[in-house]
Amino acid sequence: MHRRDFMKTPLIAAGSIMIGKAGLVSGLLGSSGMARAAFAAQKAGVPRIALNNGMSIPQLGLGTWQLAENTVTSVRAAIEAGYRLFDTAQIYGNEKEVWQGIKQSGIARKDVFITSKIWTSSMRNPPQKDSIDKSIELLGGEYIDLFMIHWPAKGRIQETWEVMEEYVQKGLIKSIGFSNFNPHHIEALLKYAKIKPVVNQIEIHPYHTQEANVAATRNYGIAVESWSPLAQGKVLNDAAIIGIAKKYNKSAAQTIIRWHIQRGLIVIPRSKNPAHIAENIKVFDFELSKDDMAAIAKLNRNERIMPAADPDSFSW
Numbered sequence: 001m002h003r004r005d006f007m008k009t010p011l012i013a014a015g016s017i018m019i020g021k022a023g024l025v026s027g028l029l030g031s032s033g034m035a036r037a038a039f040a041a042q043k044a045g046v047p048r049i050a051l052n053n054g055m056s057i058p059q060l061g062l063g064t065w066q067l068a069e070n071t072v073t074s075v076r077a078a079i080e081a082g083y084r085l086f087d088t089a090q091i092y093g094n095e096k097e098v099w100q101g102i103k104q105s106g107i108a109r110k111d112v113f114i115t116s117k118i119w120t121s122s123m124r125n126p127p128q129k130d131s132i133d134k135s136i137e138l139l140g141g142e143y144i145d146l147f148m149i150h151w152p153a154k155g156r157i158q159e160t161w162e163v164m165e166e167y168v169q170k171g172l173i174k175s176i177g178f179s180n181f182n183p184h185h186i187e188a189l190l191k192y193a194k195i196k197p198v199v200n201q202i203e204i205h206p207y208h209t210q211e212a213n214v215a216a217t218r219n220y221g222i223a224v225e226s227w228s229p230l231a232q233g234k235v236l237n238d239a240a241i242i243g244i245a246k247k248y249n250k251s252a253a254q255t256i257i258r259w260h261i262q263r264g265l266i267v268i269p270r271s272k273n274p275a276h277i278a279e280n281i282k283v284f285d286f287e288l289s290k291d292d293m294a295a296i297a298k299l300n301r302n303e304r305i306m307p308a309a310d311p312d313s314f315s316w
C-alpha cells in the first residue's frame, strides 16, 4: 500500500481521525530551522482524533514524566521531528520547561497541543484554582489545550471538575478531561458535569490492554489516551513483539506505538533520546495485520507497571 493511500485509511477510533496539517512555525528557529520543523510535521503525518467538543488532538505526542533536566531539549527535538502534542502534569514539576522547549523552538502557540493535569494534593487543598492558575502561567500564560484530573481523588472530584468548568468558560482551558478513571468514576461525574469530558488517559500497553475500560469510555463519547504506552520500556524486549517488529522492518517501540495507533488510541511515548524521539513518530508508513494486532493483544496479563497505581485503591 502506498503511504498516501495508507494515510487515508480510517483507523479504529473513539471519534473520527483526521490527517493533521503541518504546523506553521515562526520566530526563533530561523528560516532553515522553521522550514525543517514544518517539513518534519508534514512528513510525520500524525492524524488527529476528533474530540466530542468539536476540537481535535494529535494522535501521537511526547510524554514528559521524568524527563526532568532533559525536558527542554526533548521537547525541542520532538518539535523538530514533527510532534505537536505534549503531555505534562503539575506533579511532573516540568510545566515551565515544557513551555521553554516550545518557546525556544519558535513554533506558534496555536500549532501545539498542551495537556496538563491537576495533582491530588491540589485537589484536596482548595482553592484548586491556585494550582490551575499556576499551571496556566507556567505553560505560557495564555491557555491550556486540555486539562485533566490526574487521579480520581475521593471526595474532591466534583468540586475540582466544577472549578475546571469555570476555566473553560473563561477560555483559559480549551477542553477538560481526566486520567485514571474507571467506568464507575465516569458515570458518577457525568451526572453533574455541565461540560463533557473529552479524554480519559489510562495505563495501556501490551501487558495491560484495558479492552473493557477502553470500550466503556468510548461508549460515553470520550476519547482514550494511553499512558506508559511502552510499559516504561518493559515490553521492548518481549520476544513476540521483537518477532513481529522484524517482519515490518521496524523497532519494537515502533511496533507497539503502531498497535496503539491502530486501536485508535492517543499515544504519548516518552523519551529523552533524540534518536528514539525521531524513531517513535515514524509509525505512519506501515500497518500491522489483524493477526499481529491480535497477537500483541494476547500478551495482556492485566499487569500494571506499579501495582499500587490502581484507580480504585491508590494511596496518593
Ligand SMILES: NC(=O)c1ccc[n+]([C@@H]2O[C@H](COP(=O)([O-])OP(=O)(O)OC[C@H]3O[C@@H](n4cnc5c(N)ncnc54)[C@H](OP(=O)(O)O)[C@@H]3O)[C@@H](O)[C@H]2O)c1
Pocket: 062, 063, 064, 065, 066, 087, 088, 150, 179, 180, 201, 202, 226, 227, 228, 229, 230, 231, 232, 233, 236, 251, 253, 254, 268, 269, 270, 271, 272, 273, 276, 277, 279, 280
Ligand atoms: N496519567 C498518569 O497517571 C500517567 C502515568 C504515567 C505516565 N503518564 C504519561 O505517559 C507518558 C509515557 O509514559 P512513561 O513515561 O511512563 O513511559 P513510556 O513512554 O511507556 O516509556 C518510556 C521509556 O521507554 C524508553 N523508550 C522510548 N522510546 C524508545 C525507543 N524507541 N527505543 C528504546 N527505548 C525507548 C525511554 O527511554 P529513553 O528516554 O532512553 O528513550 C523510557 O525509558 C509519561 O511521560 C506521561 O506523560 C501519565
